[in-house]
Amino acid sequence: METSTFFFQGHPQLEVDNDIRPRGEVKYMTGLAPERSEMVRGRWPYTGPDDGNLDSERPLEVAIDVLGSQLLALDVGDRMEAVPAASFRDPPPIEVEIVGVFQRDDRDDEYWYGTEKAFSFHDDQWTIIPLFTSETAILREIYERYPTLYTDVTWFYYLDREAIGAGQVDDLLDTLSLVKYDVRSNLNNSSAGIRLDRVLLEYKEQLLLARIPLFLILFLITGILAYFLALITGLVVKSRAVEISILKSRGATTSQVGLLAAVEGLMLSVPAVIIGPLLALGVVKVLGEVFFGLGGSEDLATVPVVLTGNAYLVGLAGGLIGAVVLTGTTLLAARQGIVEFRQTGARPARTPFIHRYYLDLLLLGLIGLLWWQIQSRGAFLVRPLGSRGLEIDYSLLVGPVLLLLAVGLVVMRVFPIGVGVMARISEPVAPAWLVQGLRHVSRDPVVPGSLVVLLMFAMALGVIGSAFSSTLERSQRDRALYEAGAALRFEHAGRSRPVDLQGLSKAVVDEGVADWAVEVQRTNSHLTTTGFSTRGTLLAVEAEDFANVAWYRPDFAAGRPLEELTSLLAPVVPERPDGILLPAEARSLTVSVQPSRPNANLSLRARLKDASGYHFDVHIGDLGFLGWKRLEGDLVPLLSRSRRSQDRDGVITIEPPYTLLSLQITGRRGVPDPGAMFFGELGVNGPNGAEIVDGFHSLDDWQIIEDYSRPGLYGLEASESVVLASSGSSARYSWAPGSIGLRGIRPGQPERPLPALVSRPFLEVTDADVGDIRTVGLSTFSLQVEIKAVVDYFPTLDPAERPFAVVDLASFINRSNLHSPRPTGGSNELWVNPGTSGGDGDAVAESLADNGALSRKAYVASDMVLNSVDQPLVNAGWGALLVLMFLALVVASALGVMLFSFIDTKERQTEFALLRTLGSSRLQLNGTVWFSLFLVAVCGVSLGTLAGYLIGISLLPLMEVAEQGAKVTPRMVLETNWVTLSVSYIILGVVTLGTVFWLIWFTARMEIHQVLRIGEA
Structure with a gap:
């Protein structure tokens, strides 16, 4: 609570003009004493032995801060008088006694936000010293003496940031809007200053933009993991095909086999559902501390990580999906008995269903149509009907998943053909182990091709994820640098x-x-x-x-x-410089002219440039006369009011020689009417007398000053009817109304x-x-x-x-x-x-x-980049997200490679044994064993890198969305973080080498006679 301003008097240092007299309000502020201030001398008002009793006969007790005591040159025990500065005529003064001098404890405390001028301050104009007292003293002592004194009551509300969650932003915005409406409606002459709503709106906008790459990556991860689940389940079921066929041959029904698989799937899913969220909680905590701490956002490392019920619901859904996929795949395999299984093993692998009927080509066409529609939308954001804000269209986020699926379909179609062609080409020249490996893959390419697609998906997502992380960060940096323009940019005036x-x-x-x-x-x-x-x-x-x-x-x-x-x-550079260089000793410029009709509104001026490049105008004369007249104007700059203020006394120093740039016709009230002007002789006067510079005998070196917005309004031609007697020639310049810019002629070449x-x-x-x-x-x-x-x-x-x-x-x-x-x-x-x-x-x-020059605004590129890049909603979490993504997909890919190698080697034991008996060396046998693995790894990694780059390029235009849905300026540049991507290369390489060493050990332990004796049993 504060009153209107009082003037202070009663001491010699206070008896000055009202313009500079110390002044201040009488104030009461809750929470000031004693929680957030320290009494340096004295006590707080009305806390003395009288127990705060008010007495109208006694002075008003007040406290001032340390700066106020210095500005007033008064201390505890001193008294002065205070008089209202306005709203009263000859008001009686109120006596004031200073009973305390205090200082604030922590000026950076959030409590003082918005109260910068609530305490004493001194500037070039004012000296303000607030007088702090009790609320009762203001209501009783002040208003009993000055009933109509203006009073301002301000309430400050402080936000409990710890208690507000991200899910409460919309509710809080609605509440703030309601508060503004209630204040305006129910409190007369009131106002509300709220900046929190703008902060929250900016937060929502940044969160919306940050969710686009986040959800995009999550959609891709989900799709790839679903594919991984189906692939692994298929491999597991394929490895157990013998067991399933034996169960069928011994009387088990298809439903019983399916029930067995369902129970097995549930038994595996229950521990995963329980342990998975707890493991995720620990991983998120560790990654949050590591990546937020190293990423420059140490404050975010302490953000609490909580486990909600939704995490268990997601885990439960994943477990159920795994059990369902395992059961479904087992049911498909259970359709065959032992006879059908033997028949299938003795025949070449059948072409997949979607390849037999070319359904993959149909899917590619549909995906291409959907992708064309997504690109035509231009972004993943939409503005719903009746809404002023933007929202994410989650259906559009399926597009990149479909695009990745399309690449997988192409690989599954092309991979068998490519391997078959390689086998035929290499057969006459390649070593036996290479031909054998290519033949094996070409005969049954579905499983190796599926694993190639899995590795390709993992690497493609790795490329996309690492590129998005570095691309988004670079885009933020480039946007800041683009706005700055240079390391330092200043807008100046003056x-x-x-x-x-x-x-x-x-x-x-x-x-x-x-x-x-x-x-x-x-x-x-x-x-x-x-x-x-x-x-x-x-x-x-x-x-x-x-x-x-x-x-x-x-x-x-x-x-x-x-x-x-x-x-x-x-x-x-022109052949001849524009303009006419006047003699260095020239003091005035003369022009012989004849206007078509006298007009006192018009005058003739010349524009010149001095040796230093300073442009200035010279007044030559008015045109309110008939016939020929020789006008003369001193070579003294004609300054406008603004130019006179810039050049102090209105006098500037110009350096000869001068260059005549143009002769112009001006009007005090414009040039509303058409007209013409005849030019006779152009000359200068100086200490050596008059000198003719040009007689207008030829107009080859004279041009009109064209108005390019309305060309054709001016004309310049030689005149034979109206000539100057002394020169025998003249130039006629004519103009029409309706143009802007200069009206005149200039010496020089045609303008480029x-x-x-x-x-x-x-x-x-x-x-x-x-x-x-x-x-x-x-x-x-x-x-x-x-x-x-x-x-x-x-x-x-x-x-x-x-x-x-x-x-x-x-x-x-x-x-x-x-x-x-x-x-x-x-x-x-x-x-x-x-x-x-x-x-x-x-x-x-x-x-x-x-x-x-006065700097009005400064752009510091380094500060702008720091403010742009150091935004948690833009960059925070990308490091941890990439690690989680790579861990999940690399582990999935590694498991797929290991499982494929194990199953492939187990199924081909008889083949390997026969190769040894036919004379193949151990090195050739190892080449045959390793070839499928290396082929899958090389094709998957190389195709994944290429696919990830191409998909990232195609997604980039959809990601170029800035605030309020505008396009990012400048455009994004795809930048791959090869350091991050190399981690996935290294992990997959280590897994491949580890699998190779395991295969070496496995084949080394293989006994040929034992394998041939046991066979497939």
């Missing part, structure tokens, strides 16, 4: 002299705070097209050094380096368009191509640009927001001063590369201030 460069970049480099710096001017523009115009952005840069400063990726312009692009912006880099939307809007010339309009004039190259992106410019063009700054300033009604120049941004100089933002800002 200095805009009409010169090519302000000298800011040179000053920063010369002072040693940066290795490179460039000036940049960013301005709004519009693209002039037939019938309408489109808003755009024009960026003028120091093209020569821009590549040394700006952050850039080659894919912004189809692989072209930035140095090559900026070199295209270099202006073409500015070389420019443009965005693709620029081409689409203007219906242009590289090499074409288009018009870009600015606020008071238009320029022509020649499209030299097309860029998809350029630092700090969003092509989706506005079309843009990039030009050279010096060329742009020079060309602007040919068309702008006022001399123009300068820059509004400074891009800096500190390099080895190590200059920071403060040093550059200080350099700007020393050179007359």
Whole structure:
């Protein structure tokens, strides 16, 4: 609770003008004493021996903070008077006694949030010292004396962050909205300042974007593990086919065999359902501590990990699925008795059902159609009807799973054909063990092909997962660097002299705070097209050094380096410089003119440039006369009000010699009417007398200043009817109303368009191509640009927001001063590369201030990258998620490889024994044993790497979603984390080598005579 402001008086240091008089409110704040403050001297108001009794005859007891005591130069026991500063006429003062001086314990405590000016402070304008007292004293003592005194009551509510869960965000947002409505409806003259709702909305938005890759990976993992489960179950059932056929031959029914498998599956599932969630809890805790701690988010390592009932439900569902798959596969195998089993073993393997009837091709067609629909949607996010927010369309997340399935179908179709072709090709030339291995795989390719698909799925997901992790992190970093544009970027104001460069970049480099710096001017523009115009952005840069400063990726312009692009912006040097160089001793400019009719509203001016490149206008004379007249104007800059303020006293120093750039016709109230002007002689006056510079005998070196937004309104021609007697010639310049920019003529060659880099939307809007010339309009004039190259992106410019063009700054300033009604120049941004100089933002800002430019906003790329990358919802959990993913899939793949090798070797014992009896050496036999394993591993890993890369490339456009559903700028670049991916390569390699050594041991122990005697028993 606080009152309106009181003035303080009663001491010499307080008797000053009201403008600078110390002042303050009388306040009461709950929780201030004694919990969060310490009494330095004295006591708290109304806590003395009188037990807080109020007495109107006694002074009002108050406490002030330490700074307030210093500002007032008063201490405990001192008294002063307080008078309301407003709302009263000659109010009586109230006597105040300072009974205590305190200080806050911890100023960084959350309790003080929003109360920065609730305590004493002093600035250039005010000296504020609040007086703290009790609530009763304010209500009784203050308001008995000043009943109409304004009072402000503020309630601060502090959030218990520990008690709020992620699932309560929507409820909390609804509550905050209701609070705002209730405050506005039920409390008069009230307001509510709530920022929590914006934080929660931002959280929801970031969480939504973070869920896309998370759910995508989970969908892929689920699909692959389901395939693994079916494959492993099929291998297990295949290895037990003899047992099942024997049970059938001894009287067991199919249902009994199925019941046996169901009981076995349930017995295996129950321990897994119980132990699995507990094991997951421990793994998540360990990975959370390791990866969050090492990842720079130590605070997240302490986030509690809890086990909910949903985890057991998911585990129960997984156990039931495993039991059902085992039972179903067993029932399929139980259809055969011992006779059918023997017949099947004696015949070649049958072609799979989906291959016999080409169902895989039908599925590929359907998957292709669904994938085309998903890509046409452009993202995994949708905006439901009647909702303002975005939501994830989970049906679209099935698309990548289907895409992976399509790759598997292609491999299952092509793998047998490829192995068969390899067997036929290698038969005449390859060693026996290789031919035997290829023949075996080509005769029964279903199981090896299925294992190849499993390994391919695992490696593909490994590539996708590692790429997503590094790609998302790089995208966050690139977005921050793209927005910054350079290591340091400053938006500045306060200095805009009409010169090519302000000298800011040179000053920063010369002072040693940066290795490179460039000036940049960013301005709004519009693209002039037939019938309408489109808003755009024009960026003028120091093209020569821009590549040394700006952050850039080659894919912004189809692989072209930035140095090559900026070199295209270099202006073409004309054969003769534009303008007329006046004698160095010239003091005034003379022009003989005759207006078509007198007009006191019009005047003649000249635009010149001095030796340092400073552009300025000179007033030559008014045009309210008839006939020929020789006008003369001193070569003194004509300054506008804003220019006069920048150049202090309105007087600037210009350096001869001067170059005449143009002669222009201006009007105090515009030029609303058409007209014409005859030019006779152009000359200068100086210490050596008058000198004729040009007599307008030839107009080859004179051009009109064209208005490119409305061409054809001006004309320039030689006149034979109206001539100056002394020269015998003249030039007639005519104009029509309705144009912008300058009206006048200029000496020089025909104007060339500015070389420019443009965005693709620029081409689409203007219906242009590289090499074409288009018009870009600015606020008071238009320029022509020649499209030299097309860029998809350029630092700090969003092509989706506005079309843009990039030009050279010096060329742009020079060309602007040919068309702008006022001399123009300068820059509004400074891009800096500190390099080895190590200059920071403060040093550059200080350099700007020393050179007359005020930094309005600074972009520090390193800070922006840190803030962008260090976001838990964006990056947290990816390391642990990848580890879990690799552990699950690599273990699954390793189990598949080991089980396949075991079953394959057991089934082929007789074959191996026969090969030994036929003369095969042990080395040849080992080659035959290992070949299937190596073929599966090599094909699975190589195809998986290729498939993962291709799928990642195809998914990347769907992942390029930023806040509010907008496209990410710049686009994402797929970046594979080969360190993470190499872990999966190493694990699979170790498993393969381990299996090889096990096979060596197994075949070494194989007794040929025993195998041949036992056979398949």
